[in-house]
Each structure stands twice: as C-alpha cells, then as structure tokens.
Amino acid sequence: MSMNKKAYIVPHTHWDREWYFSTEESQVLLVFTMQQILEQLESDDGLPCFVLDGQSVMLEDYLSVVPEDTERVKALVESGKLLVGPWYTQTDQCVVHGESQIRNLMWGCRDAERFGAIMKVGYVPDSFGQSEQLPQLLQHFNIDKCVFWRGIWEGICSNTEFVWRAPDGSEVTTAVLEFGYSAFQGMKPMDTHLDGIDQKIAERFWPGEREHFLFMGGHDQKPWQRETVEAIKYANESRPYQYQLCTFEDYFTQTTNDSLPVVESEMLYGKYSRIHRGIYSTRYDIKKLNSDVENLMVNQLEPLLTVANELGLKYPYGLMEKNWKQLMQSHAHDSIGGCNTDSVNRQVKARIQAVRENAERLQAITLKQLADASTKGKEGEYVLVFNPLPYSRNAQIELDLVLPTRNLAIHDGGQIVEMQSISCKQVDINAIVQDPTTLGDERFRSWYRHRVWVSLEGLPACGYRNLRVERLADGDITTNACLPQTTEETSISIVNEAMKVDVDKYGRVSLSCLDSGQHWDDVITLIDGGDDGDNYDFSEPHDDLKISYEVLEDAISVSEGRLRSEVRISYQAMLPADLTERAAKQCSVTQRIDVILGLAKGSRGLEISVELDNQANDHRVQLHINGDFARAQSVADQPIGLIKRGDDASALSVWQAQEWTSCPVPIFPMQSVVAGETTKGGLAVMTDGIREYQQYDDSIAITLFRAMGFVGKPDLKYRPGRLSGLPDASPDSQLRQPLSFRLILCPFSGSAFDAGLCQQVKEWLSTPLTLHNGVVQRFMIAPPVFTAPEAFSLVALGTPEVAVSAIKVCEDDANSIVIRLMNAGKGEAKLGQLPSGWKAWQVDGMERVMGDATTDTTIPAQGIIGLRLSKESL
Template identity: 25%
Template sequence: MKTAHIISHTHWDREWYLPFETHRHLLVKLMDTLMDTLERDPEFRSFHLDGQTIILDDYLAIRPDRKERLARHIAEGRIVIGPWYVLQDEFLTSSEANVRNLQYGHRDAAKYGALCKIGYFPDSFGNMGQAPQLLLQAGIDTAVFGRGVTPTGFNNTVGEPGEYESPYSEMMWQSPDGSGVLGILFANWYCNGMEVPTDPEAAKAYWDAKLSGAGKYASTPHLLFMNGCDHQPVQTDLSEAIRTAEKLYPDVSFVHSNFEDYVKAVKESLPADLSVIRGELRSQRTAGWYTLVNTASSRIYLKQMNHRVQTLLEKVAEPLAAFASSLGHPYPGHWLEYGWKTLMQNHPHDSICGCSVDEVHREMVTRFEKSGQVAENIVGDSLQAIVSHVDTSKFAEYGDGGAHPFVVFNTSGWVRSGTVSVELTIERKYFSAGAPDRLARELKAKPLPAGSLVDDRGAAVPHTLEDLGVQFGYDLPEDRFRQPYMGRKIRLTFHASGVPSLGYRSFAWVTGISAAVASGSGCEPVAASGRGLENRYLKVEIENDGSLTVTEKTSGLVFAGLGILEDTGDVGNEYIYKQTADGATVTTKGQAADIRLIEDAGYRASFEIVHRMDIPVSADERLQTEIEEMTPFTMREAGRSQETVRMDIRVTVRLEAEGRGVLVSAAFDNKAKDHRLRMLVPTDAVTAVHRADSIFEVAQRDTEPAAEWNNPSNCQHQHAFAGVYDDARGMTVANHGLQEYEVLRDGRSTIAVTLLRSTAELGDWGVFHTPEAQCLRACTAELCLIPHAGGGEEHAYAAYEEAYRYQIPWQTVQTEAAAGTLPSVHSFFEWSGKAMAFSSLKLSEESGDWMVRWFNMSGSERNLRCLASGANGFYKSGVLEDRREAIEVEGSAASLAVRGSEIVTLGVSFA
C-alpha cells in the first residue's frame, strides 16, 4: 500500500521580488493564520517552517505578544523549526559562514526545546560537496534538496528518469571524505502537494496526476507531497482535502505528515540499489542553462562587501577575541552573534546571489556596513587588550627622542611576510591644553623629527614615510568623558618579514636614534626597470598591450599573455549570462596601453597600466522589447548597440619583496549596460580538470562539461582561488570577492575571472526591472596571480596557502613603550601539517575552550600537529563544538592523523 505523506510548509524567501518589509508583512499574516489553524483544527498536525529560525525573529519583532503561543506550538511539534538560521546560498558564503549558520540555527531552536534534524536545502542554487560531512558532524543523517542532481528547467519542469544521475528521488550522498547521508530530492519540486482540492471531481484529476508524478521517482511506497511553495499561505482546509482524497483512493494512505515521520518510513523501505552521488551537486548533467551559477557575478559589489565582512569576522575578530580572552578580556560572544546574524541576513540565496529587486540590495549594503562596524569594534577592543600585555619597553632604548611602538598582527594560519602600512600619531595636544586652532598651529609649526623604523631586534627597517600633517582625533575612555585632541600623524609603509601565524611582531618609530639601532634589516629588494619587475621568485614583463609575461624563476616556467581584458554583451538576467546574438567582443589584446612606473620602494614596486576601451553603451533596442514580452532569454536576438562609451581601466601591477604572486588590481567607472567584463589568465596547462576553493575543500572539476551541456558558457563558483596544473606547470589565481570564473576550452586552459556583469532584469517568473543591477558605478577588482611548477599536488598546495594568506588583512595597533607579560614577537597557537588548510579559531561560549578548525586539502591521510602554550587538553569536536574523544598530549603539543578531505575541529582547553 502506498502512503502519501503531505507536509505543509511555505518556502519563505525573506526578500526577493518584493523588499524585506513587504515580505514580512505577508509573513505575519501567514503566521497568524497558521496558529489560528493549528488551534481550530486538531487534524492539521504540523507545519514545517522552512528550516530557518530567522522566521521566528522576523515574526516576533512585529508580534512579541505571540511568543508564548508560538513556543507552545513548537514544543508540541506542530510548528517544526531549524536546523539553519537562514537558507543560505552555500557556494556564495564562506565555509565558516555555513558553519555559523548551522550553529546559530541550532542555538536558536534550542531555546524552544525542539529542533528538526534534517539537512534542509530546498532551493539552494547547487549544493556544497562537504554537506554530508558537515551534517553528520551535527548529528544529521538525512538531507533534502531541490537542485543539483535533477535537470530543473524553467518553472521547475523536469526531464525523464534516464537523464538523471539517480533513477530515484532517494539516493546516498557522499562527501569527498566518504561521509554519507541519505539524500532526498524534491524530484517534483517542493510544491507538488500545494493547493489540494476539496471538491471530489477536482481532487480526482489532481491526485491522478500527482500520485503518478511522485511514483515516477520514488524508490519506496512512501510518496512525498510538499503542501506549499514560495510564500505560499497556509491551506486552511487541508484536513477536508485529505478526507476527500481518502474517499477517492482507498488503496492509498493519506497522512498529514512531517519530515521526521516521512524519513523514518522511507528508511525502513529503501531498496538495495540506491545510487551513490559524490561531492558537489551542481547540475552538471543538464543543458547548462539553469544551474544559476551566474548569480556569482550578479552585483559583484555585494560579493566583495560580503568577502570583506565575513573575513573580518571569522579570520580576524574571532581569533583576536579568543587571544584577548586568554589574557582576561571578556569574550564578546554577544557582539559576535549580532555581527554574524546581521551578516547572515544577507546570505539567503535571493539576497547574496544578487537576484532580487533593487530595494533588497540597497538594504543589504546597510547590513554589510553594520556587520562590518561590529567586526571592526571587536577587532579594535581585542587588539588594545592584547597589546596592553606586550612588552615593548626595549624600544625606549633605540631612540633618545622618543619611541612610538606598534604591533603587526597576522591572523592567518601561516607565517606571513608582506607590505604593511600603519598610521601613527607621534604627538598629541588635547583640547584641555588650549583652543584647538592654536594647538593645530603649534603642532604644524614643529618640524617633523628625524627618525627610523626599527623591528623587535632593534634593526632599522627600510620604509616609506608620509607626513599626514595635523589631524583631529579623540579618545573614548571607559571611565571619563571623551577626550578630543589635535595630533601630528605619519604613515609608514614597509616590509614585515616572518610575522608568526596567529600571532604578531612588534615595531617602533623612534626619533633621536641611539647607537643601539642596528642596520641591515630588511629583505632582498624588488628590482624595477623599463617595464619589468623582479624579486627572488618572479620576473614580470609588461607588454605593449598591458598583458604580462611572468617567469617563475625557481622552475624557469614562463606564462605569457596574462591579464588581457575581454568584454562581451549580456542579454540574460540576474541569474543567467547569455551573450548577445552578434557575439560582439571587445578586447585589450593587441591594443596599446599606457604604462608607467608608479612605485619603486625596494620592498615593493608597482606599474600602472591604463586600457582605453570603447564599450557598446548597451544592448540594442530589441532587448527591452524581448524583456517586456518575456521572450525566453535563450531565444533572444538582441545584439550590442553601435554607440560606444569610453571606459578607462586602470590596472595596477605590484610585486612585493618576498611575494610569490603578482598582485593585480583594476579600477574603472562602469558607464555601459548589458555587458560582462573578464580578466583572462592563460595557464597553458594540458589537463582535463582544474581546481577551485569551495566549502571546506579544494574541489576538482571537469573543464569539459558533460555531453548534455549545450550552454556555450561553463562558469563556476570559487572562493579564494581557481587553479590549473599539469605535470609541468601550474597557475593559481586568487581573488578578493570575485566569485565567478571559467576555465576556457581554448587550448590554453585560460582562467577567466569575471570582474563585472551588468544586467537589466531580475528574470525568473515575471518582468522585474532592476536598473541598479547594471552596476553603473565605480568598480574595483583585486587578484593575485600565483605561478608554480607542476608535477604534483605539493606545488599546488603551496600556491593555495599563498592564496589563503592573501585573503586576510594585516592588523596594526599603536601602543606605548612599556613592560608586559607577552614577548615582542609571539604566536598564540602553532601548528603544522602538509596539505592542511587552516579555517578558524574561536572560543566556545559553552565550554570556554578554543575551537580550532582545518580541512585536509588532499585526498590522502595527513598528520596535524598543534602547540598551544598553557593548554592542558586537546579533544576532537564536531562543527557544533561538542566534546568528543580526547587527543594524547606531549607537553603542550598534540598530534593526530587526519583522513583525506576530513574537516577536523580541535577543542583546546586551558582550565
């Protein structure tokens, strides 16, 4: 006998084709109706609240008087919540953001005493390959999802069973490490049980079709019917509709079900021939048009803001706050939660993907700014707490006229060297000493004293000094009223060498230099000559058209034609790139560029390259007609306008003293519409696969798409980098917030990174104009080109480490010359392990222990060794920061074997 499991739900896009507050207006109506229905109809058993606890916050902000009533229904299991805080886009949010989403979702659900342990991904635009491992670590053994395996087309149409990787809607889904969960696909989408008729005649037609459709894919007699859809109101007469169905189909058991009961029943009936699918679910066995991957390039400025803020939170604020807490400073867990939740309000798939109406994305900018301010405040407090313990007293010996110490922090997981800039106030006059204008004049009249930058060993450090003049400033003491002052400021730029991982190195600007200051500190300088740059690792030559020829000196490999810009027309939408029918392309290849040396400081040298591109001003007039008439984008015939607009693109090419990558940044004012701009980096590697930084893995992907694929474009998601290597050569291209790339099938394995995409409409199910998605604004893009030898994974891992370091900003803080309990150079946490990628270090508020996470970039077992001064215990944990098996300790060090592709979290206790 078949059982029809009817699960009532609504898929609640928090914001999309309507702005957030309009969606919330509808949400409050839905929740009010839901609770009325639950109390009126005891046969209406339960409602699945879309797997995201933020819905509760959004509702109770308007209806705080309903909290007790809501909590009662949750406790009784009639409103089902969790496990996420928001339904994120998995590929456009960082590894740690995905974990925080799970952590805060669990924490919020625990307040109500109930939690749905289902990995719920109803509408993610593809699914991360490590999801099964993450879910299992959180005690979840089943995932349900709507995309990634089945060909889902316009209006969620599907193909025939033979076209799928799995013949059933049920399958086993494995992560790269071998962790596996039961995967259940919404093969008939998550609306296949919506609006069930109560009228017998209509119900007969409805259920004949629905039962047949669900039976087409199910591997068991338990058929899933999702009673709801996007923002779908509650079906208040569902009980009557079920009674009607029961009369019509006596051989089918109709149950108003929930996921717990449905999954339990499915597991008891699974056949032995389930398919096993592995890794990322990106709809590669499809025509290639509806993977929605081009949301990675929609409104790139949002992705860049997200990159900045989530990096500040997870790679800077959290570790610094943990270090400060070990010194007695209170851990700001409440502020971190607020910062993360504010950021994650931008992480739902219709938000971070940039595929909503303009009002939505304007509000996102404000949230990014708010979350970034929270992170910066945590960082500032933590830095001050730490440096108050750092011993900087020795710097007083190096200057008879005074010492101005500062500390440079490296919160990456690796020892780091690079160019650092710091602003110092070398003299202050507080307003209590007189009128501000007089104080400013007095400071301005004083000549800037001669001085030197020295490191912790007292050696002079080559640097560039900028006099910033007299500026207003103020202190905000915790025990007094604000203290405004006028201050004399300078900026120092220099090469910081060998700053310990998860630690710091101290420096000082000293005046009246004493004999104690030694000379000779520094590094082998960068040579700049003609149109070339060179350090000990790389040689860069700039060609007439602004392209780069880079020699990797260790191997002698030469990489030519790097950095060409390519602009094409785009008549797609916020979801999907579609080149104009004329195929018109504008390129800088062979076009003379203006090239000039703009910096030659020894520790760093830079060239500016100016490309003057004439870009078609927009698509031609046919596009607007095609949009208004809802012409399918694959059938659009619009070309590019004959009218052009000049776009000057200023590319800066930098090489640092110990840099293994070429730093490239581009700045331009976009004045054209309906186009895409990319930077091309040919690798000349001969290989069928490439790799990209994804969620807790370096994902290997096929460069050539599947046979079913007919989209000319084959763009993919990335986080920190994309790379290609073969037996002879390799190139890794790192980026800051540029999340779309494509490895071209051009015979050169060129990595094409999208710098800008301008579109005119939202797309999807209606006509929603989005003029701000054209991104007519000042734009920037930052990349790092890291060439390396081929011949094996180890060369690539070194490049990946460089790419991960590149993501994280240096932190600097000025302090006083004073004694302290911490040394002038220090690492709070040391570790080693080939092919291990550091991910995060934070404090667990429940245990007070440090939680440190890595993932194994390789597919083979590796060894991880850790050392934390003062630690008295190490143990393995999961992503929810629970205590698992203890790890044997030698002194303050612990070692453990890490499986290939394993995500490993260590708890470090100090009490």
C-alpha cells in the same frame, strides 16, 4: 483505487525574508501566518507537523514582536509539531564562505534547541545549487538526512532517493524534491491541489517506476489551508492514490532501504529546475562587501578576540552573535544572490555594511586595549602587530602612521625594520584627532600621515608583538630615501627571488617561475562581452561582440623598491553603450582599465589589482588566465576543500534536445581560488571577493563583474522560456560606479590538490592587524584593567600542513578555544604535535566533545575537524 502509489505531503511554508518585498513587509505577513499556524497546530490533531522552512530566523522575527507567544512556540516545538532548524537562514551554498555556512547551521541548531528540538534534516528547498560538501557539513552537526530541490539530473543519478557521499566519506540519506516545494501553490480549492498531485504522480519527471512520492504541502509565504486535513481523509476514499500528511522522518522511514545508490557530486544542473549560475557574479559590489566582512570576522576578528579573552578582556558573545546573525540574514539565496529589486538590494548591502562597522569598531577597540595593556609603563610610541594564524610567519605589511615628523624609523627588538615608503602627506591634526587639546603644544606642529611597507619576520603564532616608532629629524635617515623609483618604458621587467614578470610595449604580460622553469606568455587578457541576461543568469547575446582591451600609448610605468616593485598598465577599449549598440556593432563608450602588477620581496605570487569606472551597460568583463592548461579542466575551492571540474560536455550535448530549463554553461563558483594544471604543475588564481570563473578550452576566465538592467527577463539564449523573478528594471545592477578587484597568480609544481592552495589563500586573506598606538583614535576608551606582555603567542600548531578554517572562543565556555582545520589534500593528514599546555578534544559543529584528540588523530582527505582546547579538564 490503486494502493501502490502514495503521496507523502509535508506541511510547510517557504519563507523568503526578502525578495521583491522587504524584510519589514514580510515580518507583517509572518505575524499573521504564524498566529494562524500556531492555532491550527494546537487545535487540529490531524495536522501532524508544520515545517518552518528549515530556518530558525522565522521564530526570531516573529517572537521579536510577539514575545507573549514564546511558551506556545516552545510547547509545539517540544511536542514535535512545529519543526525548527537546522539552519538559521536558508543560506546560499556557492558564494557564501564555508565557515559562514557552519555558523549558519550552528546558530540554527542552537536556536532550535532553545525552543526544544532541532529538525534533524538538512532541508534546502530553494538554494541555487548544492555543494558537493553539503553531506559533510550536515554530518558535522550529526544530521544524516537531506532534502533538496535544485541541481540534479539523471547524468548524476537516476533515482530521486540516494545516499549522498562527500569527498571525505560523510554520507546522508537524501531525497530530491522532484516537484519542488510548491504542491499547494496559491490559495486554491483542495480538489485543485489534489488534481495537481495526481497529475504529477502520473506524469512524473523522473524515469523509472516508483511507489512513493514526496510533496511539500505549501508555497512561498503561504498560510496553511484549514480544510486540508479533512480533504486528505476524503481523498483516500475517493481518489486513485493514497495521501498522507507527514514529517520528513515518516517519509524516510517508509521509503529508504539498503539498496539506495551512492552519489558523489555537486548539484549545479538545471534540467528540471533552474539553477541560476549567474548569481555568482551578479552585484559584485554586494559580493565583495560580504566577502570583506566574512574575512574580517573569521580571519582577523575572532582570533584577535580569542587572544584578548585569554589575557583578560571579556569575550563579547552578544556582539558576535548579533554580527553573525545580521550577516547571515543576507546569506539567503535571493539576498546574497542579488536577484532582488533594487530597493531590497540596497537593504541587503546596508545590513552587511552595518555588520562591517560594528566588527571594525570592535576590532579597533580590542587592538587599542591590547596595545595599551602590553606597553604599560613603557616610554615611547609603538605599533602593535597581530598575527591571526596559529603558526609563526614572515609578512610584508602596510602601516598607517600619523606623526609630527616627515621621517621615522621602526624598531623590532634590537633591529631596525626594513621599510619602503608608499606616501607621506601633510594632514590637519585638528580634523583627525577627537580632542586635539590632549596634544598640548604639539597640535600646532606640522603633522604627516605616512603609509609604509615593512618586512617582519617570525611574527608570534596567534599572537602579537610591539614595534617601537622613532621620530627622526629632517636631517636624519628618512623613509623618503626608500621611495621606489618610477620610470616609463616600452618594455619592463620586475623580478624577485622566485618570479620574473615581463611586460612588452603592447601590454602583454609574461610570467616565469625561476625555480621550476615554468613560463607563461601573454598570461592575462581582458575581454569584454555582452550580457543579455538578468540578475539570475548570464546570457550571451545571440550575436555577441567580443572586445579585447589594448594598452594605451605611453601608459606602462614601473616603480621599483627594496620591498616591492609594481608595474602599472593602462588599457582601453571602445565599447557598446548597451545591448542595442552591441547588436548594431556600434561602439560609442570609451572604457579604461588600469592593471597594477605587484611583486613583493620573497613572495611566490604575482599580485594583480584591477581598477575601472564602469561606463557601459549590459556587459561582462572577464580576466582570462592563459596558462596552457590541461584541456577544459580546473580545480577550485568549495566550502570545504577542493573540487575538480571539466567543461560539462555531456550535459551541454543534451540540454536543448531534452529541453532543460537552462543551459549548463561551464560557469562555476569558487570560494577564493581556482587553478589550472599543466604538464609541470600549474597556475592558481586567488581572488579577494570574486566568486565566479568560466572554463574555456584554452583558459580559465575570472569574471570580474557583469552589468545588467533587469531582475528577470524572458526567453534568454541560455535560459529559454519564462522569466525568473519579476520583470522589474534594476538600474543599480548596471554597476555604473568605480570598481576594484584584487587577485594573485601563484605557480605550483605537481598536483593542485597537493600544492597547499587552501593554506596559501587563507594566509593571503589573513592579513596581520596593526595599530599605531599614537594620537589618532576614533573614540576615547578607558585604559585596560589588565596587563599584557609586550609580546604574546596564544597557541602554535607548527608548520601548517592543513588550512585553518577558524579560531574562536567556545560558545559555551570562555575558558576554551575552538580551532577548525581543513585538509584539502588527497590523503588523510595526522594532527601531529598538539599545542603544549593545552588539553585537546575533538568536537562537532556545535562545539561539543566527541572524544580526545591526539597526535594520531586524522583529518580525512577533503575533510574538516573541530578541536576544542582547554587548560582545564572539562
């Protein structure tokens, strides 16, 4: 018997709440599984622990239907036998917003604490890739150990144990699940399981000699086998290796030492385990909906509720916990990845939509309460404008007004606001007002819905002010006088103070930056290609047909206005209907795409809207940004800060010879921005809900969407061998529906890391909120019991040098607010002047005080910091 090799086996089950089965189905299985696990932990002293897949939602799902087991669960958690957390759900790290990942850890840790203890290991057994910033996220919650499976190869590290260091310097001791999470796959005889472990130790994947091996004793939705403890005892007497049922802490205690290598990298490589980079663009409709809700919750609603709480409207803790948890239930790798059956994807989408409806109504009612409270006793009609960012800003925003006149003026203090009409349409007031009788005789007048652009200056920092609406008679100055002028021309230019955009008769777009002199010809190109992949992975057909979109005749028009100008271009291409036609080089489908280029007064970005009604199957549409960039390099945002990437040439050169599970195609995730650098500066692309780009030698391509028809397929060009998932058809994934996309191109000078890209994209996505406090309200609510000033600013941080990640009320103290800041620069940043009137502390991810915050407190490069502000001493 060889004593120098030992298998450390951690008892667990891997629990997908949904996949090819629904959450309702898995809950039934969970009840039976949990009851068995609880009984065995209570009765078998030889079973040291059981890991609930690192996610507290399993207990929430179980105890919601078996509440009588609450005290049993608490006793086992407190004793260290049932290991819970640190996550709420096993979140994806690539397409889910960084702030959502922080909340996932926060709620997972809070829930685990309620039961007695947090498993202080960042356990991610099945995430399709690991962020470079995971060590920092974990250390933000005082977690210094990590265990993961997918994404690493020897080009990153030759060891399965190492110190993983994030760009800010945060470190976690890390172990790789060399053999995945399935040491006990299926309900097989124990000798079969142990034979498999012996074989893996003898024929291990990783190079180099080792004595200690980590195995996860379980599998997908698998119960614990009662005979395991006795079988392990017997194996230690009869087999060639040693075996120990243990906790993660036991393994780290025995195997780690001071000589571990240090690794600084993201983990997106599929040598030993498939990484599924294609999920970044699978089911764009679900990705976009989720992004919209994340932006709503983080960038608008939480700051609004924080201001309202300060003025006297009680913070809705219960609603916000419900919304966050329901949203995070859709953030698991399969769920948000879209690699489920169609029926499950519909449930994922419906769940996110439910959060959206709840959050939107909470936002609307809060705005109404603030609007009423801040205009009590005032004559006239008002629009409340709320700025969610903690610094004063100028903004061009769209207002939606319903008035019994065709003409209006907006007053901001003593000034008439500069305005540009978008549309003015007559409406039936009886169809849009809950109780038209409250209007008296005015309900019989002609009513109009106005959409207008207004330009506002000096909006209060994290606050609001009210604009007065004046109804004008038909003979007075009208908004219609400000309508943009539309013309159709063969060659078009639009220009503002910073940029000039030219479009020639072929639909080619050129962009000039007027102050830096940077210029890009033919800056955007739409390319259609085939997709022979599945819900997990894009895979180019073996003999693909690439098609460029060309401009339609007389399909370029310009609309020029005092606040913004737009160019509309209609492109068209003949596409193959499906893979069969593409292989035969046949094209039977006419596909039109409309592109709207917008240039606002004072803006330093070119807005791009893309609209289409998808008419084809099995294809992918990319918008290439042709920027004369440094060859095959890009800078993109990640859950915290920025990351620089190349074209993965070294991995691409060996993947076939080394028989990787999948090709490391340079397809990458982003949060909301990717940039290419030039000799003078560069060009950034900011996106609203698009999460994928591909690196080419001469361009960066934004994947607008991809359409495919199966959950899993075998023998793909970029993923040879077995299928992933199931061979089920998924026609919903073909996205045969209208689709729209929103981007903005922003030139910059110098390095992308010093261009403030994260701050810019935060501001672009943090649209000011508005409420016309007029006749159109979806629900009647009681008037506010508090009074608010006509204008108000909660907290001001001055000119931003770092990005604001979150502004919210503290979870454990309604009198304190939490502000999380992110430094995406290459050097550390000082907080500088702190908000006046507030006492500031530095806090961790649980919002617990770590020490005072001062003007000299620093945020490391590519780092985050949490601040807790209070007007009272803690």
